[in-house]
Amino acid sequence: MDLHIDGARLLRRLDELALIAPITGPNGERGNARLALTDEDRAGRDLVVSWMRDLGLDVSVDGIGNVIAVMTGHPGVAPVMTGSHIDTVATGGRFDGNLGVLAGLEVIESVIEAGIKLERPLAVGFFTDEEGARFAPDMLGSLVYAGGLGLEEALDIVSIDGARLGDELEKIGYQGGAPCPGPAPHAFVELHIEQGPVLEIEGFRLGAVTGVQGISWTRVTLSGQSNHAGTTPMQMRRDPAAAMIRMGAALQEIVADVGSPQVGTIGSIELKPNLINVVPARATFTVDVRHTDERTLRDVERRLRVEMERIAAEHGVELSTESLARFEPVVFDERVVSLVERAAIERDLSVMRLPSGAGHDAQMMARLCPTAMIFTPSRGGVSHNPAEHTDDDDLVAGCQVLADVMLALTVNAWMEE
Amino acid sequence: MDLHIDGARLLRRLDELALIAPITGPNGERGNARLALTDEDRAGRDLVVSWMRDLGLDVSVDGIGNVIAVMTGHPGVAPVMTGSHIDTVATGGRFDGNLGVLAGLEVIESVIEAGIKLERPLAVGFFTDEEGARFAPDMLGSLVYAGGLGLEEALDIVSIDGARLGDELEKIGYQGGAPCPGPAPHAFVELHIEQGPVLEIEGFRLGAVTGVQGISWTRVTLSGQSNHAGTTPMQMRRDPAAAMIRMGAALQEIVADVGSPQVGTIGSIELKPNLINVVPARATFTVDVRHTDERTLRDVERRLRVEMERIAAEHGVELSTESLARFEPVVFDERVVSLVERAAIERDLSVMRLPSGAGHDAQMMARLCPTAMIFTPSRGGVSHNPAEHTDDDDLVAGCQVLADVMLALTVNAWMEE
Numbered sequence: 140m141d142l143h144i145d146g147a148r149l150l151r152r153l154d155e156l157a158l159i160a161p162i163t164g165p166n167g168e169r170g171n172a173r174l175a176l177t178d179e180d181r182a183g184r185d186l187v188v189s190w191m192r193d194l195g196l197d198v199s200v201d202g203i204g205n206v207i208a209v210m211t212g213h214p215g216v217a218p219v220m221t222g223s224h225i226d227t228v229a230t231g232g233r234f235d236g237n238l239g240v241l242a243g244l245e246v247i248e249s250v251i252e253a254g255i256k257l258e259r260p261l262a263v264g265f266f267t268d269e270e271g272a273r274f275a276p277d278m279l280g281s282l283v284y285a286g287g288l289g290l291e292e293a294l295d296i297v298s299i300d301g302a303r304l305g306d307e308l309e310k311i312g313y314q315g316g317a318p319c320p321g322p323a324p325h326a327f328v329e330l331h332i333e334q335g336p337v338l339e340i341e342g343f344r345l346g347a348v349t350g351v352q353g354i355s356w357t358r359v360t361l362s363g364q365s366n367h368a369g370t371t372p373m374q375m376r377r378d379p380a381a382a383m384i385r386m387g388a389a390l391q392e393i394v395a396d397v398g399s400p401q402v403g404t405i406g407s408i409e410l411k412p413n414l415i416n417v418v419p420a421r422a423t424f425t426v427d428v429r430h431t432d433e434r435t436l437r438d439v440e441r442r443l444r445v446e447m448e449r450i451a452a453e454h455g456v457e458l459s460t461e462s463l464a465r466f467e468p469v470v471f472d473e474r475v476v477s478l479v480e481r482a483a484i485e486r487d488l489s490v491m492r493l494p495s496g497a498g499h500d501a502q503m504m505a506r507l508c509p510t511a512m513i514f515t516p517s518r519g520g521v522s523h524n525p526a527e528h529t530d531d532d533d534l535v536a537g538c539q540v541l542a543d544v545m546l547a548l549t550v551n552a553w554m555e556e
Numbered sequence: 557m558d559l560h561i562d563g564a565r566l567l568r569r570l571d572e573l574a575l576i577a578p579i580t581g582p583n584g585e586r587g588n589a590r591l592a593l594t595d596e597d598r599a600g601r602d603l604v605v606s607w608m609r610d611l612g613l614d615v616s617v618d619g620i621g622n623v624i625a626v627m628t629g630h631p632g633v634a635p636v637m638t639g640s641h642i643d644t645v646a647t648g649g650r651f652d653g654n655l656g657v658l659a660g661l662e663v664i665e666s667v668i669e670a671g672i673k674l675e676r677p678l679a680v681g682f683f684t685d686e687e688g689a690r691f692a693p694d695m696l697g698s699l700v701y702a703g704g705l706g707l708e709e710a711l712d713i714v715s716i717d718g719a720r721l722g723d724e725l726e727k728i729g730y731q732g733g734a735p736c737p738g739p740a741p742h743a744f745v746e747l748h749i750e751q752g753p754v755l756e757i758e759g760f761r762l763g764a765v766t767g768v769q770g771i772s773w774t775r776v777t778l779s780g781q782s783n784h785a786g787t788t789p790m791q792m793r794r795d796p797a798a799a800m801i802r803m804g805a806a807l808q809e810i811v812a813d814v815g816s817p818q819v820g821t822i823g824s825i826e827l828k829p830n831l832i833n834v835v836p837a838r839a840t841f842t843v844d845v846r847h848t849d850e851r852t853l854r855d856v857e858r859r860l861r862v863e864m865e866r867i868a869a870e871h872g873v874e875l876s877t878e879s880l881a882r883f884e885p886v887v888f889d890e891r892v893v894s895l896v897e898r899a900a901i902e903r904d905l906s907v908m909r910l911p912s913g914a915g916h917d918a919q920m921m922a923r924l925c926p927t928a929m930i931f932t933p934s935r936g937g938v939s940h941n942p943a944e945h946t947d948d949d950d951l952v953a954g955c956q957v958l959a960d961v962m963l964a965l966t967v968n969a970w971m972e973e
Binding site (some may be wrong): 368369 | 750751752753754757769771773775783784785786787788789790791792795797798801802804805808811812816817818819820821822823824825826827830831832833834835836842844846880912913914915937939940
């Protein structure tokens with residue numbers, strides 16, 4: 140079953156979809172702004188659905204607006220599925236999500252053109268509100284598909300602009316009758332840009348994604364005593380900014396000690412009153428730590444907690460923490476990851492195993508069936524930005540490996556490995 | 557020359573002045589909002605000037621609005637002068653500045669009442685815009701009086717609300733004809749609340765102020781690369797917040813190494829874009845370091861600079877710094893400091909030598925004549941706040957020692973010590 144996808148056709152479709160709700164970056168880069176369930180999102184959906192119908196696929200829309208197109212001719216047989224999303228953030232690039240959907244379409248069209256008969260149908264879908272930029276949480280559509288969130292609860296979510304999700308879904312005509320949760324595919328594999336710098340810096344064409352990092356987000360508030368920065372001797376201070384600095388240094392030490400793939404970030408800091416000559420009364424900051432292994436992540440959280448309590452006591456400041464998000468790591472199916480790796484090697488494409496630092500629809504689908512992902516390089520690691528870029532060769536290579544993996548998954552042999 | 561001041565009269569005047577432009581703190585504390593050269597400031601000035609005139613003093617107003625009242629009868633003899641300011645910050649307390657002016661008035665009234673004949677006249681003044689809360693820089697009036705800033709330049713300063721200083725001065729009727737710079741007094745001594753916690757914590761009734769700390773204010777800007785907090789491995793980051801944390805830790809180490817009275821504060825931090833899951837592109841923060849010794853202060857600045865350059869290089873971030881203020885330390889006259897110390901001891905008041913961490917008009921007057929200050933304790937070190945408090949006993953004790961010191965300064969014997 141040697142199938143060659145049509146790279147030029149994939150690139151044309153990527154270009155055409157990018158014409159809907161275009162935005163321009165500071166250096167003329169072409170990006171998109173298609174926030175979930177807006178008129179722009181509807182226009183994007185309509186275009187992709189028209190392509191699905193042109194191929195004679197069986198298109199269904201479920202109660203949360205996920206759209207899935209399946210090859211006909213295999214009633215009752217679970218498909219090998221791919222897909223991603225076509226909603227973007229407000230300052231989105233052209234590839235994030237869109238690549239995975241249009242590559243899936245390309246794989247199916249190539250199979251149909253080649254007249255290949257499969258034991259299982261292929262399917263491609265796009266999930267509602269993956270970005271979470273308009274309706275929280277992110278990966279909403281795939282979460283509902285996988286049964287992680289009830290449909291009614293999801294429809295009642297209110298957007299950042301005050302609109303109810305269910306109303307917006309109805310307004311754009313994408314509240315369908317297919318059931319939520321949806322049926323489990325035979326297997327799921329998603330092609331996506333990396334959105335990070337690893338493949339580029341390490342010099343690999345493709346990534347075989349082993350899973351998604353667990354995420355722990357905490358907001359830390361330190362309350363001390365506001366004082367005059369000139370008249371208050373150091374030993375008489377209860378300075379929350381000084382304590383925050385030492386906690387940040389402790390985080391850096393813990394992260395360095397655990398080593399890769401542990402990451403830790405302090406991305407947000409607010410001091411009150413935030414004046415040059417006043418010892419602050421309060422410091423609020425966020426801690427983002429991620430690891431692929433749940434036990435390691437818990438250990439990092441515990442070590443940081445111990446350090447923060449010790450430092451708060453030493454500085455005489457009051458410590459309070461609030462968990463803003465906590466997701467356990469997702470481990471993809473080793474058999475599917477191996478298929479990705481081997482398919483790349485057979486196409487003479489250098490490939491590296493790596494975890495995903497960002498969340499993806501595939502992590503929700505992993506609850507339902509054997510799942511993995513394929514990453515293409517992101518220039519400079521840039522994403523959620525019109526400057527987001529992947530070379531054409533890499534886009535096409537990713538699509539070709541997606542095709543090879545999907546075909547391999549239609550034959551049950553992979554399940555025994 | 558044993559003179560007893562009238563403590564009750566001092567407290568009454570403090571209460572009466574506090575009725576002009578009163579504000580209330582969260583726990584009902586009484587404070588004041590008399591920003592420089594506003595109608596509120598004028599009302600305060602008018603009241604104090606009426607008291608000066610009631611005592612038959614020779615009241616003069618100079619070109620920048622400083623008001624000085626001198627005892628009559630000693631034409632051509634330089635007075636022993638005291639004074640402070642009656643302008644406040646927007647959230648001011650009742651004692652900051654006001655105490656020094658009204659205590660000076662009380663000393664003079666007591667001398668007049670007691671019929672004491674002095675070799676030199678006494679004088680009390682209040683200087684324009686000490687706080688700098690409306691017109692920068694602070695200690696503006698005394699700076700112009702001492703010749704540190706030209707009158708015309710000062711009159712052209714524009715306030716935070718867009719008004720020209722000269723116009724505002726004229727509007728409230730306090731642009732006078734006395735010359736700037738002003739004549740040098742024989743000696744100057746200022747009574748002020750500490751505005752810090754040292755006297756209270758160390759258990760002393762009074763402070764003999766040895767000088768004013770030198771101040772170095774720097775704004776530091778670190779530019780790095782904004783990145784996804786999940787997908788960007790630690791070793792591929794150029795994280796300005798991480799570099800800022802290490803620079804803050806370096807500052808803490810240097811300050812601890814130098815030891816008291818070195819202080820160092822990071823009071824203001826801004827990250828961009830300041831989001832939980834984004835490695836910041838930029839971190840801006842301020843560094844406030846102060847020491848009483850200029851060589852030590854320079855050494856601290858140099859050591860911090862070396863550390864910041866090393867850390868910036870290690871983190872791959874661009875470092876730029878801007879000096880926002882730099883004042884050399886002021887050392888008060890040892891003879892006047894000793895007089896303060898002895899006067900307190902003779903009144904059975906515990907007294908401690910300490911430097912001032914805040915700026916005061918006395919540091920400008922120190923350019924013109926032998927100068928020192930007397931501090932009273934500030935409860936909890938709180939100042940620039942309606943909760944600012946000094947016990948009545950301490951206010952009265954400070955005024956008594958001010959009287960004793962001023963009288964001693966009228967006799968030339970102190971100059972030989």
